[in-house]
Amino acid sequence: MADQLRFDGRVAIVTGAGAGLGREYAMLLASRGAKVVVNDLGGTHSGEGASTRAADVVVNEIKANGGEAVADYNSVVDGDKVVDTAIKAYGRVDIIINNAGILRDRSIAKISEQDWNLVHDVHLKGSFKVTQAAWPYMKKQNYGRIIMTSSNSGMYGNFGQANYSAAKMGLVGLANTVAIEGAKNNIHCNVILPTAASRMTEGILPDMLFNELKPKLIAPVVVYMCHESCDENGTYIESAAGWATKVHSVRGKGTVLRTSIEQDSISLEAVQKAWGKVTDMSEAKHLNAIGEASGYLLEVLEKLKEGGLSDFEDVFKFGSKDLIVYALGVGATTKNSNDLKFLYENDPDFTAIPTFFVMPGLMLSMTSSLVATALPEGKANLTNILHGEQYLEICDDIPTNGKLTTTGKVFDVMDKGSGAVVVTNCDSYDENGRLLVKNQSSIFVVGAGKFGGKKNPIQGVVPVVAAPNRAPDSFIQYKTNEDQAALYRMSGDLNPLHIDPNFAAISGFKVPILHGLCSLGFSVRAVLAQYANNNSALFKAVKARFAAPVVPGQTLKVDMWKEGKRIHFRTSVVETGKDVITGAYVDLKDTSAKL
Ligand SMILES: CCCCCCC[C@@H](O)CC(=O)SCCNC(=O)CCNC(=O)[C@H](O)C(C)(C)COP(=O)(O)OP(=O)(O)OC[C@H]1O[C@@H](n2cnc3c(N)ncnc32)[C@H](O)[C@@H]1OP(=O)(O)O
DSSP states (O other), X not given: OTTOOOOTTOEEEEETTTSHHHHXXXXXXXXXXXXXXXXXXXXXXXXXXXXXHXXXXXXXXXXXXXXXXXXXXXXXXXXXXXXXHHHHHHSOOOEEEEOOOOOOOBOTTTOOHHHHHHXXXXXXXXXXXXXXXXXXXXXXXXXXXXXXXXXXXXXXOOTTBHHHHHHHHHHHHHHHHHHHHHGGGTEEEEEEEEOOOSTTTTTTSOHHHHHHOOGGGTHHHHHHHTSTTOOOOSOEEEEETTEEEEEOOOBOOOOOSSSSTTOOOOOHHHHHHHHHHHTOOTTOBOOSSHHHHHHHHHHHHHHHHHTOOXXXXXXXXXXHHHHHHHHHHTTOOTTSXXXXXXXXXXXXXXXXXXXXXXXXXXXXXXXXXXXXXXXTTOOOOTTTEEEEEEEEEEOSOOOSSEEEEEEEEEEEXXXXXXXXXXXXXXEEEOTTOOEEEEEEEEEEEETOOOSSOOSSOOTTSOOOOOOOSSOOSEEEEEEOOTTHHHHHGGGSOOOGGGTOHHHHHHTTOSSOOOOHHHHHHHHHHHHHHHHBTTOGGGEEEEEEEEOSOOOTXXXXXXXXXXXXXXXXXXXXXXXXXXXXXXXXXXXXXXXXOOO
């Protein structure tokens, strides 16, 4: 079958694969071409005894079905031995499903130290040991898919399972960090929270539920997360009975418990008074990275220092006319029949060019006063701020009109010597509270560096990514118009730098320069035309650095490299040969290559 998800050439280790979920993972992986190490110590569900039988039976079953498998009888605590089995038999390891587990259920008062240690050894230490042993191989291959098995017993607690619950939440923490450390080597780590009928849950779950909780209904969810096409990393998926969902942690908005930076103590009574706000989850949000949490704390401190640098909020209304003016501003033309959908409101496919959605909150997030307040010496005004970088992510279906509410904040401040970089984050929601767009803008403040600040970004600042080291796969050229900036301004960025020769001169430019976001709009149009059939719905995200200014009338050449669903691009000016957008990429939901 042409579009079957295959694992040919991949080597998978499934721990605890002699029965239940592990057996299903092993069978499914093998049936799709993976070579499988079927690990099972062959003990009882409480971890007593050992036998080679359980693993052998599964290996024989796989072989009888025409697959490849080898048995491994080691305890997962000896992770290096388990991984050795894979290396000796097949020379590599691509997938680890840490599934082995035992139960020693007792109420907290009765858990012996041995009950605690054994459960932690198999679940938590075992997952760590197997993962760590495979790490050098995965790193060298620049590829790995790891699954940690957690449980609702950990997430929510379950009477009589304190040892098991603790180990299972330990696995969530382990996965969080493994996901971060592996990301740059294409090693992904995700968590499954299964509810399955197995030796371990027999007698615990009601019969009706038990009969519906077939492990084979969970196996495809887990095995999909082990496939190279699955981008997920650091995600928790709960699955049972032919159902699956992502699980998130959320954090409330919280409240500041002191009134100024000078107040260095908080009374118990102040905490009691504020408790309602501390525990209010009405505006709870998920945070993607530890940097977001510490970034928020830094911001609270900044607010206290400044006596209240507040988050900003902006309302942005738009309709078909705005989409059309924007499309004209970034070069869409009726000469190209495929652009009509961006220019004519009655076209059956009328839609926005996705980069239109950089607009909500932009003016507020880049105003010189906001940028100035973020800098210790306040050295920012309209004449020394340049747009440095932009990240835009479309989170849901984009409408052709509506009212978006944007909440934004200063997220990071860097001291780059020649200038300061102020990073703002903006999230835009529609009238139903649906998160539609995320924007991150970096503003380069020329001459405002050397204030003794840190040089590097906090986690959560989206990095630029260098283009592959080969000739571009394709390119498209667009000539901008002498009045391009005059037209683009009409979409809302009225900065005089782009039209007023005197103002441009004060800012150090010979002539007014083009908006960075205008060049970005042209570039993303090129990517969509080349790799997405001009279909805005296929657009997911873009990141770009504005490396040098563009003058209206210059010709933009967009070089492109396709790497799966990521299209790297670099934009240069044909007349000067200078790179103007670098480190840039568009992530597509899917591609439809131009023939
Ligand atoms: C009504 C009110 C509205 C207000 C809204 C305003 C929004 C818009 O109107 C504004 C615009 O659109 S401006 C036009 C678009 N932007 C540009 O043309 C900027 C082009 N870039 C440059 O000229 C240089 O990169 C420059 C000058 C930015 C930096 O060059 P250098 O000083 O030479 O820096 P360099 O030595 O190369 O690097 C020093 C450190 O800074 C980092 N860096 C470089 N370029 C960056 C950029 N563009 N963004 C973020 N960081 C950048 C480098 O990585 C380096 O850091 P490190 O040493 O840590 O690597």
